[in-house]
Every structure is written in C-alpha cells, then in structure tokens.
Amino acid sequence: MSDAIRTRALTRDFGPLRAVNELELSVPAGAIFGFLGPNGAGKTTTIRLLLGLLEPSAGSAEVLGHDVATAADRVRAASGALLEHPGIYERLTAERNLEYYGRIYGLGGAEIAARSRELLQRFGLWEQRAKRAGEFSRGMKQKLAIARAMLHRPKLLFLDEPTSGLDPASAAALRDDLLALVAQEEVTIFLTTHNLDEAERVCALVGVIRAGRLQAFGTPAALRAQAGAGHDGRSGQTVEIVATGVTEALRAAAAARPEVDSASVRPDGVLELALVDGARPAGIVALLVAGGAEVDEVRRVTPSLEKVYLELMEG
Amino acid sequence: MRAGDVRTVMWKEMRELVDTLTGGSRTQLIVLAFVGLFFGVVTPLRQGAAWLTSGTAAFSYAFIGMVLLMQPIADVFAGERERHTLETLLSTRLDDGSILIGKLLGVLAPAWVATAFIYLVAIVATNVEFGDGHLLLPPLWSAGTTLAAIVLVPGLMAAIGVNTSMRADTVRKAAQTLSLFVMALVFAPLIASRVVPHAWLTSLLSALAGHTPAQVGLLVGAGLLVLDVAIVMVALARFRRGRLALD
Numbered sequence: 001m002s003d004a005i006r007t008r009a010l011t012r013d014f015g016p017l018r019a020v021n022e023l024e025l026s027v028p029a030g031a032i033f034g035f036l037g038p039n040g041a042g043k044t045t046t047i048r049l050l051l052g053l054l055e056p057s058a059g060s061a062e063v064l065g066h067d068v069a070t071a072a073d074r075v076r077a078a079s080g081a082l083l084e085h086p087g088i089y090e091r092l093t094a095e096r097n098l099e100y101y102g103r104i105y106g107l108g109g110a111e112i113a114a115r116s117r118e119l120l121q122r123f124g125l126w127e128q129r130a131k132r133a134g135e136f137s138r139g140m141k142q143k144l145a146i147a148r149a150m151l152h153r154p155k156l157l158f159l160d161e162p163t164s165g166l167d168p169a170s171a172a173a174l175r176d177d178l179l180a181l182v183a184q185e186e187v188t189i190f191l192t193t194h195n196l197d198e199a200e201r202v203c204a205l206v207g208v209i210r211a212g213r214l215q216a217f218g219t220p221a222a223l224r225a226q227a228g229a230g231h232d233g234r235s236g237q238t239v240e241i242v243a244t245g246v247t248e249a250l251r252a253a254a255a256a257r258p259e260v261d262s263a264s265v266r267p268d269g270v271l272e273l274a275l276v277d278g279a280r281p282a283g284i285v286a287l288l289v290a291g292g293a294e295v296d297e298v299r300r301v302t303p304s305l306e307k308v309y310l311e312l313m314e315g
Numbered sequence: 316m317r318a319g320d321v322r323t324v325m326w327k328e329m330r331e332l333v334d335t336l337t338g339g340s341r342t343q344l345i346v347l348a349f350v351g352l353f354f355g356v357v358t359p360l361r362q363g364a365a366w367l368t369s370g371t372a373a374f375s376y377a378f379i380g381m382v383l384l385m386q387p388i389a390d391v392f393a394g395e396r397e398r399h400t401l402e403t404l405l406s407t408r409l410d411d412g413s414i415l416i417g418k419l420l421g422v423l424a425p426a427w428v429a430t431a432f433i434y435l436v437a438i439v440a441t442n443v444e445f446g447d448g449h450l451l452l453p454p455l456w457s458a459g460t461t462l463a464a465i466v467l468v469p470g471l472m473a474a475i476g477v478n479t480s481m482r483a484d485t486v487r488k489a490a491q492t493l494s495l496f497v498m499a500l501v502f503a504p505l506i507a508s509r510v511v512p513h514a515w516l517t518s519l520l521s522a523l524a525g526h527t528p529a530q531v532g533l534l535v536g537a538g539l540l541v542l543d544v545a546i547v548m549v550a551l552a553r554f555r556r557g558r559l560a561l562d
Contacts, residue, residue, distance in 0.1 A: 048557070048560060052556070053405055053406060053556050053557055053560045054556075054557040054560070055557060073408060073410060076406060076407055076408045077408035079406075081406040083402050083403055083406060084399075084402070085399035085400075085402070086399075086403075087399060087400045087402065087404070088400070089327070089398075089400055091331050091334050091335055092327075092330060092331060096330060096334075100323070100326070100327045103323040103326065104320070104323055104407050104408065104409055105407070105408065106319075132334070145403075158406075
C-alpha cells in the first residue's frame with residue numbers, strides 16, 4: 001500500500017520557536033491516522049505544512065504523491081479540511097455553504113445538490129438546510145463543516161478535532177461515518193484529537209507529538225505494548241489477582257519468582273504483578289493457593305492509549 | 316487564475332451581500348436608499364438640466380461608489396479572518412489570483428451596478444422634471460467621463476482597500492486605515508495646489524486648456540486605470556497564504 005503522506009525531517013520555525021522538529025511520518029493510503037499531542041505541540045502547524053499553507057523551514061513532505069513545496073495546489077485539490085475553526089459562512093444558509101465549496105471544487109449543480117442532500121441527511125441537518133448557519137449550534141456548525149470537507153469526495157481528509165463541540169451521540173455517529181468512509185471510499189484521514197478513547201477506537205495508526213517532535217508512532221496496539229514494557233526495556237505484561245489472604249510473605253514469595261518483575265498489593269487489596277515477556281500467571285496462582293490465599297479472579301491488564309500518552313507527555 | 320474560479324468567489328461575495336441586505340441588519344440597505352435618493356433624485360432636481368453636463372456629476376457618482384464600497388472592501392479579508400473562515404478558504408484548490416480578483420470584483424460589481432443605476436435614475440428624474448417633452452441626455456463625453464469615474468475611482472479605492480484588508484487583524488482596523496487613504500485621496504488636489512509650485516500648476520492648466528473635456532477625461536481615466544492595475548498587482552504580489560492563514 002502506498003503512502004498518502006510521507007514527511008522527511010519536516011521542520012518549521014517561527015523565529016526562535018521550532019514548532020515542528022524533523023518530523024518523520026508515513027501514513028498509508030486508506031488509513032485513519034490519529035495525531036495526538038497537547039495544545040501547542042505542533043499538530044495544526046503540521047496540517048498547515050501538509051496543505052501547503054506554510055512553507056517548511058527544512059525537510060520535505062509528499063502528500064498524495066505531490067511535493068507540497070512545488071505542487072501544493074494539487075494537494076489542496078485532492079484534500080478536504082476541517083481546520084481549527086469550522087470556517088462556516090454564518091450569513092449563508094447551510095445549503096449555500098455547501099454550494100460554494102461544491103463550486104470551488106468544480107462540481108456541477110446537480111452533483112452539488114445530490115451530495116449536499118446525502119451529507120446533510122447523514123448529519124441530521126437536512127431539515128435545517130435553509131437556515132443561516134449563524135443560527136446553528138456549535139455542534140451543528142461542526143457537522144456542517146465536516147460535510148463541507150467531505151463534499152467533493154477527497155482522497156485525503158484533514159480533520160482537526162472533529163468531534164469537539166459534538167454531543168456524545170453525534171461524536172459516536174461521526175466516528176462510525178469516518179470508519180465507513182474509509183471502508184467505502186478508501187479515504188485517508190489525518191485526524192488530530194485530544195480524545196484518546198476516540199483515537200483508540202478509530203485510528204489504525206497514531207503518532208504522538210510533543211514540542212514539535214514526534215514521540216511515538218505506530219498502531220495503538222504497538223504503542224500499548226511499548227507502554228507495558230518494563231523499565232529495563234524488556235517487554236512484559238501486567239496481571240491483577242483479586243484474592244483474599246495475600247500476606248506480605250506471599251507477596252514476597254511471588255516477587256521472588258523468575259517470571260515476576262515486581263509484585264505489589266494495592267490499597268484495594270488487589271495483587272498487581274509485572275510479568276516478564278511470555279510468562280504465564282498459573283504458577284503464581286498455584287503458589288498463592290498453596291500459601292492459603294483464596295483467588296477469585298485473575299486478569300491481564302492492557303495499558304490504555306491514555307497511559308501511553310501520559311507516559312510520553314511526562315517524558 | 317481561472318475565470319470560473321473568479322466567478323465562484325464573486326458569487327459568494329455577492330450572495331453574502333444579498334443575504335445581508337435581505338435579512339437581519341438593514342443598515343446597508345438604508346444607506347443605499349438614502350444615497351440613491353439624494354444623488355438620483357434630490358441633487359439633479361436642485362441642479363436642473365445642467366446636472367447632466369456638469370463635471371461635478373462624475374465626481375459625485377465616483378464618491379457614491381466609494382461610500383458603498385467602504386465597508387465591504389474592508390471586510391473581504393479582514394472579515395473572513397475575524398470570522399475564522401479565511402484559513403478554510405485558503406486550504407482549497409483556489410489559486411491566489413482567483414481568490415483576490417474574485418473578492419475584489421465581488422464587492423466592486425454591485426457597487427458599480429448600484430452607482431450606474433443611481434446615475435440612470437438621475438437622468439430619468441431630470442427628464443421628468445425638466446424634459447418638457449424632449450429627451451434630455453448627457454453629452455457623450457459627459458456620460459463617458461461619469462461612467463469611467465464610476466468604474467475607476469471606486470476601483471482605486473477597492474485596490475487600496477484589498478491591500479489594507481489583507482493585512483488588518485479586524486474589519487474596523489481595515490476600515491480605519493482605508494479611510495485615511497480616502498481622506499488623502501480627497502485632499503490630495505487641495506494639498507497639491509498648496510505644495511506644487513504655482514508655475515507648474517499654471518503650465519499644467521494651460522496644457523489642459525488646449526484639450527477638449529473628452530481628451531482630459533480620457534487622459535485622467537487612463538492614468539487611473541494604470542494606477543488601479545498597479546495597486547492590484549501589488550496586492551497579488553503581497554498575497555501569501557501562510558501569512559494570511561497565520562495573521
């Protein structure tokens with residue numbers, strides 16, 4: 001599968017501030033890529049660079065096969081964007097907003113009408129199509145902006161915080177729409193979000209950026225596995241054992257076993273074990289039972305993307 | 316620059332203007348009605364049939380165009396920036412020239428049409444009041460000069476205005492800067508008459524005296540046209556997506 005986005009040491013300075021620092025990204029076509037990072041990390045600057053709105057200070061970027069430094073117009077022609085703000089013309093009706101962007105992308109009148117109807121119905125705005133967008137709620141404007149970005153069936157969608165301002169039901173519906181869009185039309189989506197649960201649900205790949213520098217890149221599963229690795233760098237897993245009668249002697253005995261990196265009893269009484277890679281907890285359970293403890297439940301703990309993110313932010 | 320893209324941007328500018336005039340705030344409609352009534356009916360009736368042949372008419376109708384343009388031209392970029400629609404527009408496939416010229420013509424064309432309509436109303440009003448059964452029409456040189464003034468003087472203001480609007484943070488700042496330019500334009504002849512040596516002015520007036528009004532009009536029109544185009548070219552050269560998106 002070819003890359004929809006590929007950057008090589010992409011860098012952008014604003015005076016003494018390095019907003020994007022030697023960014024290396026490869027986003028395959030047809031994937032949803034989640035770009036995570038705190039405010040001011042460089043996410044929006046990266047989108048601006050990829051759309052050719054800003055020129056890089058160093059490095060290069062290729063989007064949909066076009067070098068953004070020399071063919072930004074082609075990148076923009078094949079992309080749709082929902083940027084930091086919805087960018088909706090509030091004096092125009094919802095329908096006119098879509099008509100304007102349809103004309104910009106060279107769609108015919110009938111095509112604009114049909115596609116507008118399809119998208120406005122999908123986002124529940126069809127009944128409000130003749131209302132001025134200025135009368136819309138923030139969530140409705142956001143939906144209209146997403147419809148506008150999708151109107152011309154772009155090959156690549158840049159969505160900057162698309163679910164901000166949406167109610168939970170609309171946000172969930174949008175996530176489903178994005179997944180459907182990728183499945184049906186093979187669109188590549190470059191999505192920035194603060195919602196880690198959202199990234200975990202929809203993104204095939206995620207990148208975490210901090211202070212302009214890419215901290216991590218990979219599938220959510222790979223990043224979680226990376227977070228589960230021990231401090232010595234060995235990969236491993238965490239197991240929780242819910243049991244009664246776990247004494248300090250039993251905890252120490254468990255900790256001393258070769259397959260255990262560390263063992264601790266949490267305030268809620270749960271025994272938390274960090275196991276070395278590939279180890280199974282059966283031997284430890286047997287040890288506990290033999291020592292007089294009553295084991296109710298044994299569960300493997302998968303680190304969430306949130307944990308990965310927070311670890312990366314703590315640096 | 317593509318003609319179709321220019322038309323698309325013009326369409327949106329005019330659509331917004333129509334939607335603003337027909338709904339919500341009616342301020343611009345009231346200003347238009349007042350200006351239309353004053354220069355289309357009241358002034359010609361007070362001045363009599365001579366209004367159609369006076370050189371003052373050209374200045375008056377050029378002034379109308381400038382008044383009608385003041386707010387919309389300040390708004391073209393600064394307004395979009397203020398309302399956070401500019402970056403989205405810049406992220407589309409439209410090229411710089413199409414955006415700039417589309418916006419310029421999108422606000423100029425309605426001002427031209429409205430001013431020409433007021434001029435037409437003035438001709439009709441003069442005929443109704445002073446025609447006495449005959450058709451009173453302005454001489455060709457007068458009509459030509461007035462129409463050229465209607466197009467070129469607001470064109471100059473729009474060219475300056477679009478440069479101002481591109482760099483202003485807010486519409487208010489753009490309008491303030493633009494009004495300084497307008498004042499400079501209005502007072503330029505007065506200031507020139509005080510600053511330029513008397514001998515130069517005398518020789519200029521005597522040089523012009525040797526020409527017909529049509530020739531003088533043509534000369535001034537050509538100068539204005541060159542100036543308009545030059546200032547638009549400056550705006551095109553200053554059009555930087557990155558700077559516009561970040562400002």
